[in-house]
Amino acid sequence: MSEVSGILEAMRAARPVFWKNEGKPPAEKALSRLPVGMADILEAEARLARFAPFIRTVFPETGQGLIESPLVPVPSAREAIEKAYGKSIPGSLWIKADSELPVAGSIKARGGIHEVLKVAERIALEEGLLKEGSDTSCLASSRAREIFSRREIAVGSTGNLGMSIGIMAAALGFRATVTMSRDAKAWKKTLLRSRGVRVVEVESDYSEAVAEGRRKCEADGACHFVDDERSLDLFMGYAVAALRLKRQLEEAGVVTDSAHPLSVTLPCGVGGAPGGITFGLKSVFGDAVKCWFVEPTKACCMTLAFVRNTPEVSVKDLGLDGPTEADGLAVGVPSALVWGLVKDLVDGALTVEDPDLFRLLALLRDSTGRRAEPSAASALMGPLVTGGTPGTTHVAWLTGGLFLPEEVFGEMLSRGRALLKS
Numbered sequence: 001m002s003e004v005s006g007i008l009e010a011m012r013a014a015r016p017v018f019w020k021n022e023g024k025p026p027a028e029k030a031l032s033r034l035p036v037g038m039a040d041i042l043e044a045e046a047r048l049a050r051f052a053p054f055i056r057t058v059f060p061e062t063g064q065g066l067i068e069s070p071l072v073p074v075p076s077a078r079e080a081i082e083k084a085y086g087k088s089i090p091g092s093l094w095i096k097a098d099s100e101l102p103v104a105g106s107i108k109a110r111g112g113i114h115e116v117l118k119v120a121e122r123i124a125l126e127e128g129l130l131k132e133g134s135d136t137s138c139l140a141s142s143r144a145r146e147i148f149s150r151r152e153i154a155v156g157s158t159g160n161l162g163m164s165i166g167i168m169a170a171a172l173g174f175r176a177t178v179t180m181s182r183d184a185k186a187w188k189k190t191l192l193r194s195r196g197v198r199v200v201e202v203e204s205d206y207s208e209a210v211a212e213g214r215r216k217c218e219a220d221g222a223c224h225f226v227d228d229e230r231s232l233d234l235f236m237g238y239a240v241a242a243l244r245l246k247r248q249l250e251e252a253g254v255v256t257d258s259a260h261p262l263s264v265t266l267p268c269g270v271g272g273a274p275g276g277i278t279f280g281l282k283s284v285f286g287d288a289v290k291c292w293f294v295e296p297t298k299a300c301c302m303t304l305a306f307v308r309n310t311p312e313v314s315v316k317d318l319g320l321d322g323p324t325e326a327d328g329l330a331v332g333v334p335s336a337l338v339w340g341l342v343k344d345l346v347d348g349a350l351t352v353e354d355p356d357l358f359r360l361l362a363l364l365r366d367s368t369g370r371r372a373e374p375s376a377a378s379a380l381m382g383p384l385v386t387g388g389t390p391g392t393t394h395v396a397w398l399t400g401g402l403f404l405p406e407e408v409f410g411e412m413l414s415r416g417r418a419l420l421k422s
């Protein structure tokens with residue numbers, strides 16, 4: 001049996017797989033073929049910097065108005081995971097804690113907030129609310145809110161993108177509508193409604209929720225649809241994280257070069273967030289960084305696209321469309337845009353079974369006191385699977401969890417602890 005058919009057979013049986021992008025070109029070459037580059041990342045970074053005064057005004061918890069999360073070494077988690085899985089992790093283990101990202105509580109804040117701010121900036125310039133170079137804190141005024149309230153921003157989401165779009169759109173005064181798929185958790189819908197966001201529930205999967213949201217919004221000239229499957233503005237917002245991670249690594253005294261590679265595991269749904277960050281990291285570190293996507297075995301759409309070398313895939317092709325507890329990753333069809341941008345950059349992909357999400361979430365909590373949602377905990381599987389050397393710096397990108405209600409997290413934790421004992 002060829003390697004590809006062996007992987008496909010395991011995927012069909014919803015067993016975990018690990019695929020390596022063996023034939024990929026050097027990062028520099030792959031990047032040179034793309035229609036986007038470092039200039040686009042820097043433009044997004046500059047936009048976020050321009051909006052820092054506005055963000056500081058409406059979200060004082062961000063301090064200087066930059067929405068950023070800590071990078072933390074977690075030797076105790078490494079030890080706990082190694083012990084529980086009976087396998088060693090070569091190198092050191094760090095977490096990038098987007099699970100503590102202020103304002104929107106997940107990795108999706110990076111792209112979502114960037115796109116909403118880009119829309120707001122364009123309208124503010126057109127309406128004379130802002131001039132080039134003026135202080136964006138004036139956009140917190142009632143006049144600005146009144147102007148934004150004539151427009152709508154809409155999105156289809158499994159939850160966390162909706163949260164980032166909804167919270168930032170509502171903070172500016174836009175009307176915000178989030179169409180949510182059947183996998184979206186009840187507490188996320190409740191939280192959004194409490195922020196004044198209109199939540200439309202559909203009994204379909206994520207792709208259909210996006211299509212439904214897009215269709216409704218397109219019929220309305222005053223509506224901007226944030227398209228999780230097709231948006232470069234989202235992608236560039238995610239990519240900015242790479243510049244920030246570089247600074248954090250330098251501040252922590254961590255050297256990244258070919259003898260000390262960075263090995264980053266990124267939970268993947270439709271692909272935008274891990275894709276944008278991979279594009280950013282490869283642009284910053286070249287081949288000294290390895291980027292791995294991780295997906296639930298039951299929603300392994302991007303892995304399938306990589307293995308089959310085409311984005312025209314659906315997990316239904318494998319007979320999979322079962323629910324997964326990783327609601328943020330519950331996506332059956334990958335973004336063709338993102339696949340095209342990262343297929344020659346990504347180092348590989350792995351899949352994780354749902355019980356491991358809870359085991360890892362419990363191991364993290366009990367060793368460090370930190371919380372992560374199941375989708376985010378999947379990142380902790382990366383260092384066990386992807387290998388490395390004693391010089392490797394593993395970064396598990398913990399993509400969400402800030403807003404998890406305590407009782408919901410408590411149930412997840414009990415489930416993880418019970419699984420670890422059994």
Ligand SMILES: Cc1ncc(COP(=O)(O)O)c(C=O)c1O
Nearest residue numbers: 160269270271272273328399400
């Ligand atoms: C917690 C979490 N992690 C990772 C992702 C993956 O992002 P993407 O769908 O852009 O691949 C999501 C998406 O919503 C998420 O909510």
